[in-house]
Amino acid sequence: MRDCVIRSVGWTAPEASISNEELVKVFNTYADRFNAENADAIAAGTLAEIPHSSEKFIEQASGILNRHVVDKAGLMDLDRMRPRIPHREKEALAYQAEFGLSAAKKALDKAGRTADDLDGVIVASSAQQRNFPGVSVEIQNALGMTRGWAFDMTMACASAIFAMQQARELIRTGQADAILIVCPEIMSAINHYRRREVHFIFGDASAAILLEAGDREPGGWELQGVRLETKWSNALRSDFGFMNHTEFEDDEPFEAFVDQDGHRVFRDVIPMASGVSSKLIADLGYQPHDIRRAWLHQANIRIVQAVAKKALDREPTADVAPIILNEYGNTSSSSVLMTFDMHSSDMKPGERGLMCAFGAGYGCGAAIIQKR
Structure with missing residues (x-):
């Protein structure tokens, strides 16, 4: 392959x-x-005070x-406390597609590629603006692709790594030469800014990653292996969906925003993410010291540092496990790609790194990459 x-x-x-x-x-x-x-x-005790x-x-x-x-x-806006994103007519480029397109163009420009070089586009994010037609297909069209395919997928904050595994297998088996993954995350649209336990967590960002067959030209980062795991949990959940209007009457209270049990997520995700990462490292015949750096989903500083420490068996210094969430918050699936892009230029050919993302589902994906 x-x-x-x-x-x-x-x-x-x-x-x-x-x-x-x-x-x-x-x-x-x-x-x-x-x-x-x-x-x-x-x-009277019939309603809880908001602290x-x-x-x-x-x-x-x-x-x-x-x-x-x-x-x-x-x-x-105290009377709103949610973003205001004006409706666009059907003929106009959808807001999320436009958001994703900006990152997609940057990835293509950086690689010196055009739409003609692509075989496929995957939009991988926590939520898509609509059920169909695919936001990915809209981005494919906006890029000017005249061939190939596109599809949407979601695995919450782990979406980028799950999509990388799909793209990797298509490329390795010869079904595609180049696939663009786009992660347009508008998390402010599904966050609950009137709920103390989540009002501070999320930020908005869009990222894109271009995967290609390795024989095209030198350079890049070899995607040596990917490991995925899922486990059912309600601890982190959003109920936005196409059945919402069928489930409740007009006068019934219903909130579909992000909801989480933070303590439970912390307890569950650390062993899952570090375990998936450690298994992948071992599967590829490496030891933790063979991995120079970990680019992790920026969910929470304590989770990032705990996962890095367990997976790489050393202290999670800024060099070992870079942090960007202090400035950008949790930007869901885009965060692992942003962290990699900001903190990888100093690595030398032959050095390896771990990408790992984890989130609702639970879903967890880890990837080992090596600079060529």
């Missing part, structure tokens, strides 16, 4: 950002208003200091 290589990564994040200070201010103002308006029910958030709480819980978002004004 042919080698499969990572040729390039492109990514983009919105210019607008929200600091912890700004986020806490609007959340606490909302909490005070809610508690005042519902004082009698809270006193304040704080910058210290957010930083200690996650390591996040800032996040970039597609619409800051909507999130800072």
Whole structure:
């Protein structure tokens, strides 16, 4: 079988950002208003009071200091607290497709490739803007591809690695020469900014990675192996879906936003992600010290450091396990690609790294790559 290589990564994040200070201010103002308006029910014990958030709480819980978002004004509007993304007519490029296209073009430009070089496009993200037609097919069309295929898939925050495994097998078996994976993550659209335990977690970003057959030209990163695992869990969940309008009456309360049991996710994900990574390292005949660096999904600083320490059997220094979540927050599947792109240029040919992403499902994917 042919080698499969990572040729390039492109990514983009919105210019607008929200600091912890700004986020806490609007959340606490909302909490005070809610508690005042519902004082009698809270006193009677029929409704729970909303506690304040704080910058210290957010930083200690996650390591996040800032996040970039597609619409800051909507999130800072006390009466809305969700982004405002205007509807577009059918003939116009969909918002998520446009968001993904920006990263896709950067990846192609960096590699010196055009749409004519591609055999396929995979959109891999936590959620797609619509059920069909595929956002991937729209990006394929917007890129100007005149042949090939495209499809959408989701495995939450692990989507990029799951898509890399699909693309790798298609390339290794000769069914494709070049596949572009696009991860347009607009997590602010499904996050619940009025729920203290999740209001600070997510940011928006789009990333794309180009995989090619290794015999095309020198350079790149050989994708030596991928390991995937899934395990059912409700600890991290979003119920947005096409059946929502059938399940509840108009007057029934229903919130489909992201919901999580953070302590349970922390307890479950660390052994799963480190275990998948360790098994892959061993399967390829390597030892932890053979892996120079880990580029991990930026979910939470404690999870990143714990997974890196267990998988690579050493302290997770900034060189061993780079962190970008302090600036960008959790950008779901795009984060592992962004971290790799920002922290890989110093590595030498022959050095290896671990990419690992984990999230709702649970789903976990690990990949070992080697600079050529």
